[in-house]
Amino acid sequence: MKISGKAVIFGDDVNTDVIIPSKYLTSLDPEELAKHAMEGIDPNFAEKAKGGIILVAGKNFGCGSSREQAPIALKYAGVKCVLADFFARIFYRNAINIGLPVLESPGVSKEVDEGDMLTVDLEEGKIVNATKNKVIDALRLPDFILEILKDEGLINHLKKKIGGKRS
Amino acid sequence: MNIAEKILARASGREEVKPGEIVQPKVDMAMVNEITGPLAIQAFKKIGVPKVWDNSRIVLIQDHQVPADTVKSAELHRIMRQFAEEQEIKFLYDVGLGGVCHQIMVEKGHALPGDLIVGADSHTCTYGALGAFATGIGSTEMAAVFATGEIWLRVPSTIRINATGSFKKHVTPKDLILYVIGKIGAAGATYKAVEFMGSTLSQISISGRMTLCNMTVEMGAKTGLINPDEETFNYVKSRARRPFRALKSDPDAKYEKTLEVDVDRLEPQIACPHSVDNVKPVKSVEGTEINQAFLGSCTNGRLEDLKAAAEILKGKKISRGVRMIVTPASQEVYLQALKNGFLEIFVKAGALVTNPTCGACFGGHMGLLAPGEVCVSSSNRNFVGRMGSPEAEIYLASPVTVAASALAGKIVDPVAYLEE
Structure with missing residues (x-):
């Protein structure tokens, strides 16, 4: 699985309250959530993300509440992959479960600038920064997590598994 | 293990x-x-x-x-x-x-x-x-x-x-x-x-x-x-x-x-805007004026918390210009606080007692803050925009500090304030 896009940069400790503020959580519509992605920190984010970007953050991305609406809002706003030094654990699991690739790469926030052209190779656990002509190492995801991402999330993955058992 | x-x-x-x-x-x-x-x-x-x-x-x-x-x-x-x-x-x-x-x-x-x-x-x-x-x-x-x-x-x-x-x-x-x-x-x-x-x-x-x-x-x-x-x-x-x-x-x-x-030496603590680890002794931010005091949440909305605040507020009035919101964490807590007279103390002190809910802590459907307002809260998160406006400030502290600050109209160290 290879993913390419321009980098949009955020700092450390970006919490889920700013990724999608509480007042929007009564909506079950991903497109509606997407309009307000990152509104608490960058009101122009939805516009920036249109057409597909790779979000690059520092430490502890997605800390705070368990709201799955946070990765959903990012995914539907156009985020194709999130790279961070490391993630808060519930966000990390939620992103994988809804089929939004996330990759830990300690130090990545210092290797990438806004607008750099990146290609992420999930199977290899490598990031190529074409703008800076640099290869950045990431922590390769375990195979069972790659399987979930290939199935575009846990629900499809389970459907396949359960369907497989039945037939 | x-x-x-x-x-x-x-x-x-x-x-x-x-x-x-x-x-x-x-x-x-x-x-x-x-x-x-x-x-x-x-x-x-x-x-x-x-x-x-x-x-x-x-x-x-x-x-x-x-x-x-x-x-x-x-x-x-x-x-x-x-x-x-x-x-x-x-x-x-x-x-x-x-x-x-x-x-x-x-x-x-x-x-x-x-x-x-x-x-x-x-x-x-x-x-x-x-x-x-x-x-x-x-x-x-x-x-x-x-x-x-x-x-x-x-x-x-x-x-x-x-x-x-x-x-x-x-x-x-x-x-x-x-x-x-x-x-x-x-x-x-x-x-x-x-x-x-x-x-x-x-x-x-x-x-x-x-x-x-x-x-x-x-x-x-x-x-x-x-x-x-x-x-x-x-x-x-x-x-x-x-x-x-x-x-x-x-x-x-x-x-x-x-x-x-060393808990013997522990002083009242407060998490300052806008991160939960921005923790200081309450003393160091004493005097910060507040608009709202919130007592409640899964962190500190239990009978023991309400009791501690009621003991401080008994027979007193919260400061003019401060609104205090008290949210018991459950119907059981609400009923016990009612029977023990705590809710009466809150109402007489000028606090608003609400039904059990995550409401104010979560910045959901009530108790929101306007731009520039300051809240001292017994809850658990002080992120930007958590309780309403992204331009509001949230300080996290104990129910004791929240109640004492509501009386004073500003953040106070309860040890010094209540023993004076």
Whole structure:
């Protein structure tokens, strides 16, 4: 699985309250959530993300509440992959479960600038920064997590598994 | 093994587990609220399994926006009710019958020592107060739990907090956990478990232990735990709804590191805007003017918290220009506070008593802040925009500090202020 896009940069400790503020959580519509992605920190984010970007953050991305609406809002706003030094654990699991690739790469926030052209190779656990002509190492995801991402999330993955058992 | 490892080993049918291993345990209990539940229910329906794995091990709680403030909230509540009916789920705490989800899980005997519990809410770690391994997950993952009763977890390494000594008057477990978060940092326990021990623990009630474990997620922790003792068994005796098997850390259990806290010397603490680890002694921000004081939440909305505040506010008036909101954490807490006269004290002091809900803490449907306003709150998060305007400021402190500050109209160190 290879993913390419321009980098949009955020700092450390970006919490889920700013990724999608509480007042929007009564909506079950991903497109509606997407309009307000990152509104608490960058009101122009939805516009920036249109057409597909790779979000690059520092430490502890997605800390705070368990709201799955946070990765959903990012995914539907156009985020194709999130790279961070490391993630808060519930966000990390939620992103994988809804089929939004996330990759830990300690130090990545210092290797990438806004607008750099990146290609992420999930199977290899490598990031190529074409703008800076640099290869950045990431922590390769375990195979069972790659399987979930290939199935575009846990629900499809389970459907396949359960369907497989039945037939 | 330590208590976290023992519970994961037990739930995975293993003799032993080690940090870093990935295990696939069976969960004892699963909880959702109306913000996370409807998404989980939608996802569950897509999996194509007709029935949940066990209708006696799922708890549905309406708490974040109750009573419904908008048609959208009312629809979320209805999705929860319909699912409970379709799946014959035994435990639905509807509007007026429950309260804040984590309070209900503990108070109604759904969380028990030795359990592995998952909840679609980050503060699920609260149940570690009873010696359970409890952790927050998202909605889609919960759908998978509804279908299979299982989850994958990486066995965490554990940070030990060794608290010794006794609390000074007006210093509380909230001050202890704020101090610990200040030391460890907002990401310092990411992916890890946090275990509290030491001579101070036997002096802390289940309510105070819930405050400690509740806020471990603010350091990024997977869970916070306290070994069960006499206090725990007395608490769960009349509440437990099923048999349980309590587990405790072995004397030779392994820890990644230990933080020693001398509680004798602990002063009232406060987390300043805009991060939970921006912790200082209350003294250092004394005089900061406030517009709102909030007493409530899964962190500090229990009877003990309301009692501490009522003792301070009895026969007094909160400062002009300050609005105080008091939100008991559950119907049971509300009723006890009513019987004990605490609610009367609050009303006479000029505070507004609300129904049990996550409302103000979560910046949901009430108690919001305007741009430029300052709130001192007994809750757990002071992120930008958490309680309303992104230009408002939130200070997190103990119920004692919140009540004393409401009287003073500004942030005050309760030790100095109340003893004058």
